[in-house]
Amino acid sequence: MKAGTGPLLSTLLGLLFLSMPGTRGANPALVARITDKGLAYAAKEGLLTLQRELYKITLPDIRGDIKAIGRGQYEFHSLEIQNCELRGSSLKPLPGQGLRLAISDSSIGVHGKWKVRKSFLKLHGSFDLDVKGVTISVDLLLGMDPSGRPTAAASGCSCRICDLDVHVSGNVGKLLNFFHNQIESKLQKVLENKVCEMIQKSVTSDLQPYLQTLPVTAEIDSVLGIDYSLVAAPQAKAQVLDVMFKGEIFNRDHRSPVTTPTPAMILPEDSKQMVYFAISDHTFNIASRVYHQAGYLNFSITDDMLPPDSNIRLNTKAFSPFTPQITRKYPNMNLELLGTVVSAPILNISPGNLSLAPQMEIEGFVILPSSAREPVFRLGLVTNMFASLTFNNSKVTGKLHPDKAQVRLIESRVGMFNVNLFQAFLNYYLLNSLYPDVNDELAKGFPLPLPRRIQLHDLDFQIHKGFLYLGANVQYMRA
Incomplete structure (x- = not known):
C-alpha cells in the first residue's frame, strides 16, 4: 500500500471479506461482523x-x-x-x-x-x-x-x-x-x-x-472447493458492519448447484471482541454431502492395515470365531471389509453441543484365488459422536469423540454370525486406527481467510443453535 487509507481500509475490509452457499441475495452461510x-x-x-x-x-x-x-x-x-x-x-x-x-x-x-x-x-x-x-x-x-x-x-x-x-x-x-x-x-x-x-x-x-485480489473460489483440500463471493454488499448498521458471504462448498472436479437453502442466522449482540465470524451448520453439512457423494467417507480394511500384534487377522481362518462356516467354504483366503456411509452425516449444532450420528454398512468380501471379491456378509453400524472444535489465530480445527458402534446383522451367506464378537473387534479397530486418522485430518483445520499481517488473539468460541460464533481481537503486524 502506498497511500494512507490503504492499510487502514485493507486491514478492516480484509477482515470482512471471508467466505461461504446459495444464490446472490440468499442467506449467507458465513457472516463477518466488525464491532465498534x-x-x-x-x-x-x-x-x-x-x-x-x-x-x-x-x-x-x-x-x-x-x-x-x-x-x-x-x-x-x-x-x-x-x-x-x-x-x-x-x-x-x-x-x-x-x-x-x-x-x-x-x-x-x-x-x-x-x-x-x-x-x-x-x-x-x-x-x-x-x-x-x-x-x-x-x-x-x-x-x-x-x-x-x-x-x-x-x-x-x-x-x-x-x-x-x-x-x-x-x-x-x-x-x-x-x-x-x-x-x-x-x-x-x-x-x-x-x-x-x-x-x-x-x-x-x-x-x-x-x-x-480477493479470490472468488479457493481450494480447501483435494476434494472440496469454496466460493468466496459476497451475496450482498456489506451492510453498515448502527454499531456494526456485517459482510455476508456465499460460502458455497463444492466438488472441485464436478461442481453442481446447491439445492438446499441456507437457514437464516440471528446473531447475538456481543461487542466485547473486535470481530466475530458466524459459520452456519449448513456449511459443514454441504461439505459432508460433497464428501459423501465423492465416496470420500467410505473406507476399506485389509489384513495389511491391521497392527502386526493384532490377535485378529483378516483371513478366513482367523475369522472362524465370528462365522465358523467361512473357513470350510473358503479355506485359507484373505478378507476385505468395505465400510460405506449410508447417507451424509448431519452435524447438529445446538447451544453448547455438536453431535452427529453417522449410519454405515460394513460388507465383508472373500478375496478368491482369481483376485475377484465375493461378498459373504453385510452388517449395519450406527454410532453417536460428539465433536469438539478449537479456534486458534488462523483456523478452526475439530476432533471426533465417538461412542462405541452398535452392529446388527443384515445378511450372511456363510451361516451363523457372532455379531457381538465382531462388534468388539470393529470397535477396537475404529477407535485405534480409523478415528485417529480422521482426527488427524480434522486437525488440519478449516482456515479462516484473513488478510496479510493480521493475527487474532483473545479468542472466544460460542455454539448457538444452527451456527458457530467465533470472536477475536485483532492485531495488525507491521513489517
Whole structure:
C-alpha cells in the first residue's frame, strides 16, 4: 500500500471479506461482523499509517504579486511537511452506505523557503507554517461487482484547517505583512486540497485493486472447493458492519448447484471482541454431502492395515470365531471389509453441543484365488459422536469423540454370525486406527481467510443453535 487509507481500509475490509452457499441475495452461510471496538482499532491503525503518508505529500510552489508599495512578486517554494500529529480518529458505520472516517484535533508543521523581487530589490529567507485544528472526513461507499468481489469508492472528502500561522525569517521588515493573510489563505487551500487528493487517490489506486485480489473460489483440500463471493454488499448498521458471504462448498472436479437453502442466522449482540465470524451448520453439512457423494467417507480394511500384534487377522481362518462356516467354504483366503456411509452425516449444532450420528454398512468380501471379491456378509453400524472444535489465530480445527458402534446383522451367506464378537473387534479397530486418522485430518483445520499481517488473539468460541460464533481481537503486524 502506498497511500494512507490503504492499510487502514485493507486491514478492516480484509477482515470482512471471508467466505461461504446459495444464490446472490440468499442467506449467507458465513457472516463477518466488525464491532465498534474493531472499527476503533482500524481507525487507530489507519491514523498511524496516514500520519506517515502525509510526510510524502508534495506541496506546490506558491507565487503571487505584491501590490502594496509598488508592484513586485513573491514565491514560497521547497515546501516540506516537517511534523505531523494526528490525534483523534473514528471510523463509524453509515447505515445503508458504508463507513465514515473522521480525524480531528490534529496539527501539521511545514517548512519552506521564500523569495521576493521588487524593482531591483531581491530578498529571500525561510519560513515555518504552523497548521492547527485540522479535521478530515471521508465517506467510503461499500459495494460489490458482478463477480461478487467487494468494491470501495470515496464518495466525498473534506479537510478543514482552523488555524494557520506563517513565521517568516529574514530581514524583510514589514514588507511581507502586506500580503501575510493572502499567503496564509493560499497555503491553507493547498494543504486542504492535497490531503483530500491523497485520500481519493488511495481509494482508487490502492484500496480498490487490493480488494479485487480477493479470490472468488479457493481450494480447501483435494476434494472440496469454496466460493468466496459476497451475496450482498456489506451492510453498515448502527454499531456494526456485517459482510455476508456465499460460502458455497463444492466438488472441485464436478461442481453442481446447491439445492438446499441456507437457514437464516440471528446473531447475538456481543461487542466485547473486535470481530466475530458466524459459520452456519449448513456449511459443514454441504461439505459432508460433497464428501459423501465423492465416496470420500467410505473406507476399506485389509489384513495389511491391521497392527502386526493384532490377535485378529483378516483371513478366513482367523475369522472362524465370528462365522465358523467361512473357513470350510473358503479355506485359507484373505478378507476385505468395505465400510460405506449410508447417507451424509448431519452435524447438529445446538447451544453448547455438536453431535452427529453417522449410519454405515460394513460388507465383508472373500478375496478368491482369481483376485475377484465375493461378498459373504453385510452388517449395519450406527454410532453417536460428539465433536469438539478449537479456534486458534488462523483456523478452526475439530476432533471426533465417538461412542462405541452398535452392529446388527443384515445378511450372511456363510451361516451363523457372532455379531457381538465382531462388534468388539470393529470397535477396537475404529477407535485405534480409523478415528485417529480422521482426527488427524480434522486437525488440519478449516482456515479462516484473513488478510496479510493480521493475527487474532483473545479468542472466544460460542455454539448457538444452527451456527458457530467465533470472536477475536485483532492485531495488525507491521513489517
